[in-house]
Amino acid sequence: MDEDLLIEEFWENGFVIFENFFSNELMDKYNNIILDHYGVNPDWEHTDEFITKSAVEVIPWFPYREGKSYFDGIDKNKRFNAITDHILKEGWNNLYCMMMFSKGGSIGQAWHQDCSPDDKMQYNLNRLVYTHDITDETGGEIVIFPKTHKAGMLPVGIPNEDLEGQLVFKPKKGTVIFLHGHCWHRVMPVKKDRISSNFRAVPKGTPEDITDICVYRNMRYKFSTSEIIEERS
Numbered sequence: 001m002d003e004d005l006l007i008e009e010f011w012e013n014g015f016v017i018f019e020n021f022f023s024n025e026l027m028d029k030y031n032n033i034i035l036d037h038y039g040v041n042p043d044w045e046h047t048d049e050f051i052t053k054s055a056v057e058v059i060p061w062f063p064y065r066e067g068k069s070y071f072d073g074i075d076k077n078k079r080f081n082a083i084t085d086h087i088l089k090e091g092w093n094n095l096y097c098m099m100m101f102s103k104g105g106s107i108g109q110a111w112h113q114d115c116s117p118d119d120k121m122q123y124n125l126n127r128l129v130y131t132h133d134i135t136d137e138t139g140g141e142i143v144i145f146p147k148t149h150k151a152g153m154l155p156v157g158i159p160n161e162d163l164e165g166q167l168v169f170k171p172k173k174g175t176v177i178f179l180h181g182h183c184w185h186r187v188m189p190v191k192k193d194r195i196s197s198n199f200r201a202v203p204k205g206t207p208e209d210i211t212d213i214c215v216y217r218n219m220r221y222k223f224s225t226s227e228i229i230e231e232r233s
Contacts (some may be wrong), residue, residue, distance in 0.1 A: 014149035014183035110159035139191035
């Protein structure tokens with residue numbers, strides 16, 4: 001594997017995928033920790049207005065904010081962070097670790113950009129880690145529109161429709177996806193309970209609240225105040 005070529009691929013397409021990055025044993029351990037946290041019937045943490053408007057049904061958990069460093073096997077992995085060094089050559093900081101749980105039968109996530117592309121130099125880096133297989137049976141495939149980290153604002157439209165040029169991926173256990181925060185992406189409907197995790201990083205000098213305002217096709221939403229700050233139509 002030529003990691004330099006893969007870094008070039010990241011900057012060309014807005015994402016790059018590493019399969020079999022983490023061991024099955026580590027992923028099984030972490031998957032069980034995450035499931036134990038959420039329990040049998042976790043509650044939504046978003047408002048009904050947000051879920052209805054955004055077509056997003058994901059329950060987040062920020063373990064490090066609770067002082068629970070369960071996932072240092074990922075967060076402090078030397079190769080994981082070395083690749084981040086290569087992508088963000090001018091230096092970077094950890095933003096936060098977010099576990100994402102979707103109940104079976106939920107709608108996944110609509111098209112979005114994690115932060116506004118108004119300033120091309122201000123963005124986050126998603127480092128998505130999959131602790132179990134995403135399959136036809138589980139649903140919840142990740143959909144990415146390549147090269148859109150260079151395309152500006154996500155266009156207005158139906159929040160979760162298929163777009164010509166999109167790519168659909170079913171990551172296997174242990175897969176890591178490095179994804180630019182301006183790149184358009186979504187998650188398809190979930191058939192069985194689904195988990196993914198995101199160890200977000202940002203280039204040095206990026207505001208810590210860079211992901212507070214998320215861009216959807218029909219709105220901009222501010223998570224810290226749980227409000228729609230712009231209707232898009």
